[in-house]
Amino acid sequence: MKIFVTGYGLISAIGEGEESLSAFKAMRTGIANGDTESTKAYKLGVVKMSNEELRTKYALHNSGSRTAILGMVAAKKAFEGHKIIKGVKTGLISGTSVGGMDLTEKEHKKYIDGQMISPSAYADHSSGVSSHGIARELGISDFVNTISTACSSANNAIMMGARMIKNGILDRVVVGGTDSLTLFTMNGFRSLMINDSEWCRPFDNSRQGLNLGEGAGFIVLESEKSIAKTNKDPIVELKGWGSTSDAHHQTASSENGYGAQLAMKEALGIANLKPADIDYINAHGTATPNNDLSESHAIKAVFGSSIPAFSSTKAFTGHTLAASGGIEVVFSIMAIKKGLLLPNLNFSTPIEETKLTPQLTYEEGRKINNVLSNSFGFGGNCSSIILGK
Amino acid sequence: MYYIKAISTISFQDSFECDNLYDSLKGINSKSELIKPNYKEFISPLALRRLSPILRMGLTNSLDCQKQLDEEIDAVIVGTGLGCLKDTEKFLLNFNTAMSDLLSPTSFIQSTHNTIGGQISLAMKNHGYNMTHTQNNVSFELSLLDGMMCLKEGKSNVLIGAADEFIPFLNELQPELISDKYPLTSSSAFFIFSNDIVESRIGIKNVHVSFDTEDIDGEINNFLAQNKLNNSDIDLILHSDVNSKLIEENSNNLNYLEFTGINFSASAVATHIAHDYLKGSNKKHVLIVNGMLKSGLGLILIAKSEA
Numbered sequence: 001m002k003i004f005v006t007g008y009g010l011i012s013a014i015g016e017g018e019e020s021l022s023a024f025k026a027m028r029t030g031i032a033n034g035d036t037e038s039t040k041a042y043k044l045g046v047v048k049m050s051n052e053e054l055r056t057k058y059a060l061h062n063s064g065s066r067t068a069i070l071g072m073v074a075a076k077k078a079f080e081g082h083k084i085i086k087g088v089k090t091g092l093i094s095g096t097s098v099g100g101m102d103l104t105e106k107e108h109k110k111y112i113d114g115q116m117i118s119p120s121a122y123a124d125h126s127s128g129v130s131s132h133g134i135a136r137e138l139g140i141s142d143f144v145n146t147i148s149t150a151c152s153s154a155n156n157a158i159m160m161g162a163r164m165i166k167n168g169i170l171d172r173v174v175v176g177g178t179d180s181l182t183l184f185t186m187n188g189f190r191s192l193m194i195n196d197s198e199w200c201r202p203f204d205n206s207r208q209g210l211n212l213g214e215g216a217g218f219i220v221l222e223s224e225k226s227i228a229k230t231n232k233d234p235i236v237e238l239k240g241w242g243s244t245s246d247a248h249h250q251t252a253s254s255e256n257g258y259g260a261q262l263a264m265k266e267a268l269g270i271a272n273l274k275p276a277d278i279d280y281i282n283a284h285g286t287a288t289p290n291n292d293l294s295e296s297h298a299i300k301a302v303f304g305s306s307i308p309a310f311s312s313t314k315a316f317t318g319h320t321l322a323a324s325g326g327i328e329v330v331f332s333i334m335a336i337k338k339g340l341l342l343p344n345l346n347f348s349t350p351i352e353e354t355k356l357t358p359q360l361t362y363e364e365g366r367k368i369n370n371v372l373s374n375s376f377g378f379g380g381n382c383s384s385i386i387l388g389k
Numbered sequence: 390m391y392y393i394k395a396i397s398t399i400s401f402q403d404s405f406e407c408d409n410l411y412d413s414l415k416g417i418n419s420k421s422e423l424i425k426p427n428y429k430e431f432i433s434p435l436a437l438r439r440l441s442p443i444l445r446m447g448l449t450n451s452l453d454c455q456k457q458l459d460e461e462i463d464a465v466i467v468g469t470g471l472g473c474l475k476d477t478e479k480f481l482l483n484f485n486t487a488m489s490d491l492l493s494p495t496s497f498i499q500s501t502h503n504t505i506g507g508q509i510s511l512a513m514k515n516h517g518y519n520m521t522h523t524q525n526n527v528s529f530e531l532s533l534l535d536g537m538m539c540l541k542e543g544k545s546n547v548l549i550g551a552a553d554e555f556i557p558f559l560n561e562l563q564p565e566l567i568s569d570k571y572p573l574t575s576s577s578a579f580f581i582f583s584n585d586i587v588e589s590r591i592g593i594k595n596v597h598v599s600f601d602t603e604d605i606d607g608e609i610n611n612f613l614a615q616n617k618l619n620n621s622d623i624d625l626i627l628h629s630d631v632n633s634k635l636i637e638e639n640s641n642n643l644n645y646l647e648f649t650g651i652n653f654s655a656s657a658v659a660t661h662i663a664h665d666y667l668k669g670s671n672k673k674h675v676l677i678v679n680g681m682l683k684s685g686l687g688l689i690l691i692a693k694s695e696a
Contacts, residue, residue: 097501108481119565126471127502128525132600132684144600144685145531148472148502148523156520160535167538187484188497245465245510245519251498262516378498379507381519 003162004234005387006222007174009077010330011070012215012317013045017077021334023316024342024362031199031211031318042186043199045213045318062137065100066214068130071178072137074216074326079138079174081232082220088229091143091170092135093161094218095153095177097322099127099146102180130178143170150377151284152243153177154217154325155385159241161221171226176218176326185321186212192251200287200319202312203296203358205349207287213318217326219333236336239370239386240273242266246380252290257298259382260284264302264372267384273370275303278386280335282328282342282373283358285312286319291376296354308372311359315345325375325383332371332387339366390694391537392592394546395581397453398661399424399446401574401650406453411666414648421650423555423575432512439495440508441475443554446577447505448512451548454581455513462581463544464518465509466536468528468551470653472502475556505552518544526629526679529657530687533596540584550579551654567651570630574650578657590694591667593660594674597688605680606635612688613676624672627659631680645677655679656687663691 010016013030014023023030031045049057051069058073071094084090100122107121124130131146143164147157154177161175179185189195189212196209221238222230244266246259253260268275284295292312299307313331320327331342344358370388377383398404401417405426428437431449440448447467455462479496498504503521510519518539522531529551536549554575563569582593597612613619620635626642636642645662649655656679663675672693679687 105481105485108478109485112482112485117561119562122562123566126525127523128470128528128685131524135600141600143598144524146523148521149506149519150501150503160520163535163538163542167541169534169538183484184481184497184500187492188480188494188500191484191492191494191497243518243520245507245516247510247514247516250504250507250511259516377503378501379503379519380510381503381507381521 001166002224003165003221003238004227005219005236005238005333006232006234007078007082007220008330008333009074010217010327011047011073012320012327013047013213014316027343027345029199029316029345038183041197043197043211044181045211046181047214060137062133064133065124065130066102066180067096067099067178068133070180070214070216071130071134074176075134075138075174075218078218078220084139085229088226089142089171090140091173092131092138092140093145093147093157093173093175094131094134095147095157095322096127096130096179097148097150097153098179098182098185099130100124101182101184105182105184138174149381150379151321151324152375152377152381152383153322155375155383156243158329158385159243159383162238162241165221165223172220172222174218174220177323178216179214179321179323181212181214194288196287199346200315201346202285202287202315202344203292203351203356204347205351207289207292209288210286210319213320215317215320215327216323217330219329236333236387236389239388240267240271241385243383246382248380251378253294253376255294255297257294259380260295260298260376261301263382263384267386271386273386276306278308278370278372279368280341280371281308281310282332282371283310283312284374284376285314287314293351293353296351296356300354309341309359311342311344313342328373329385332373335371336368336387336389339368340364341366390592390594391540391582392585392587393580393664394583394587395454395457396661396664397450398578398658399426399450400576400658402648404661409665409669411662412669416647417572417650419572421572441473441499441554442575443473443552444499444505444508447550447552448508450550450577450579451509452512454548454579458546458581460546462513462515462546462548464539464547465506465515466520466532466547466549467506468522468532469502469505470523470525470528470553472523473500473504474554476500478556478558525685526653526681527598527685527687529654530596530598530689533593536582540582545583547582548579549582550577551657552577553652553654555652571646572650574652576649576652576654576658578661589668591664594690594692599686601684602686605631605633605686608686609635609678609688616690618674623674623676625666625675626678627663627675628678629655629681631678636678660689660691667693
């Protein structure tokens with residue numbers, strides 16, 4: 001049974017949907033210093049619209065945390081032109097790590113400062129509530145789920161959706177991820193000392209850490225049976241997926257990227273493809289010293305001496321955590337559809353140990369048949385997906 | 390059938406290493422407490438000091454399940470409604486009050502929902518499938534659905550559980566956000582499921598979730614019909630204080646919140662109760678109706694197969 005993508009949508013610091021391509025083309029990052037007292041020390045990939053501006057521009061009926069609102073924008077775009085049809089069992093699976101933390105942290109600060117608690121202000125805290133809000137915005141009520149495996153959440157949500165279609169539980173499913181910027185995660189990565197106060201430099205020898213970002217990316221997956229009823233055009237096929245555990249350390253990846261190797265190999269196996277069939281890898285590439293080294297080793301182990309063009313797009317968007325797999329799957333779809341290789345910004349010197357040079361320029365007119373997209377998270381969660389023509 | 394090969398539960402009942410949880414059920418009140426197993430049997434004292442209750446419970450239950458199985462586990466699936474609240478609260482307090490340069494990362498690292506699954510895979514050195522579902526009160530049911538798919542896809546032993554922890558702050562949200570009819574509690578229950586038949590012949594037959602359901606009885610009826618059963622075939626209905634004519638009509642129904650208290654992983658504890666009910670009797674079917682929130686309804690059918 002084949003599973004097709006029949007819609008996609010994203011919003012990030014470099015804009016929505018195809019707008020992102022002009023940023024890639026111009027090598028223009030969406031990352032800049034924060035503009036508030038508590039964020040000015042950070043380089044961040046901010047979506048430059050307030051919650052209310054987003055709700056007005058995208059005519060959202062529902063509200064909620066910023067995580068939910070960003071998710072609604074991207075998922076609504078992906079689901080555009082789709083209808084709820086009787087007999088097409090439709091679900092929504094969203095990946096998120098912060099959920100409604102953007103609201104909780106504001107409210108909790110007031111509580112710490114001795115103000116009265118307003119219980120309703122916590123109603124949107126739970127990650128499940130943000131996903132349910134996105135589903136309601138789309139009119140989806142058959143099935144809702146939230147995956148929370150840190151930075152691999154969206155890739156795992158995509159994989160979950162594919163498996164639910166394969167197992168006959170759903171016919172069509174909107175999958176992806178969303179996360180908003182929060183002081184919680186900014187302080188968290190700062191406490192781990194893997195925030196770079198300069199622009200992040202994925203796969204560069206001088207990389208010091210990540211720049212956080214926010215956004216959301218969703219795609220619509222459908223079975224052939226569903227497409228027969230919805231009449232949607234398949235854009236690309238979701239061919240493979242793999243999810244494994246590195247089981248090395250609570251936050252760090254193993255040096256040889258063992259879990260990542262397993263995930264990539266598993267995805268290739270399910271897709272029934274050889275490493276040589278992959279034309280582009282959208283790497284996780286967070287620009288932390290640990291991830292990029294580990295991922296480089298893992299890519300070398302899986303692809304041997306013929307490594308396909310690869311890049312991390314996180315120097316454009318920032319690391320959007322649970323949303324990253326959702327945003328990057330949309331980039332991957334555009335790469336296949338338009339024959340693109342996407343550039344890796346801020347690179348000058350290969351990592352000493354692995355000596356890999358990522359794709360440095362924006363290229364059009366290439367024949368891209370299959371793309372591998374990686375997402376790895378805290379807790380050792382490694383997830384890879386493969387899309388193709 | 391997805392057979393239950395191992396069970397381990399930490400709750401407000403005497404549920405850890407117990408003979409029969411159903412037989413030993415006691416109503417809980419505001420003075421009841423979470424049981425304290427000898428965690429040191431499973432976790433080193435050094436590691437234990439760093440672990441919040443939800444991580445201690447989840448890790449201990451998982452290692453206890455593994456001990457009962459003595460075979461390789463090929464998937465770890467965890468459900469949690471609200472995740473690692475204690476570390477989340479701690480880190481919030483920390484970065485809002487601590488001198489900014491003295492921020493300890495430990496509570497941040499341990500605040501993400503997948504810390505439970507991550508700690509389990511680390512302790513077991515397990516490189517297999519590892520997933521964390523969080524959908525309020527039906528997180529366990531969604532984990533079961535995932536696990537059932539894993540078994541259909543060819544995996545042999547799948548560890549599935551759900552854990553949630555209480556923090557005193559939650560009391561502040563009552564009764565506006567959370568019912569105050571039963572005490573707020575913590576619990577963790579883990580199981581190993583397999584396609585292989587087990588001596589008890591007890592397993593999960595089917596699971597169903599629905600959202601924003603107006604007609605609970607209609608959902609239950611459809612679910613029973615799908616499984617070729619009538620209400621009269623159900624020997625026990627365990628429910629989360631659900632108002633339903635159909636549940637009332639079944640003379641043997643029990644509100645499990647009286648024993649588990651309120652937390653989003655309570656239906657996992659109810660699954661243990663259901664298992665032990667079947668274990669100690671010649672009964673065949675238990676239905677768990679989890680309608681703790683109006684937004685999500687979970688139905689779990691637990692059965693004993695024919696000898």
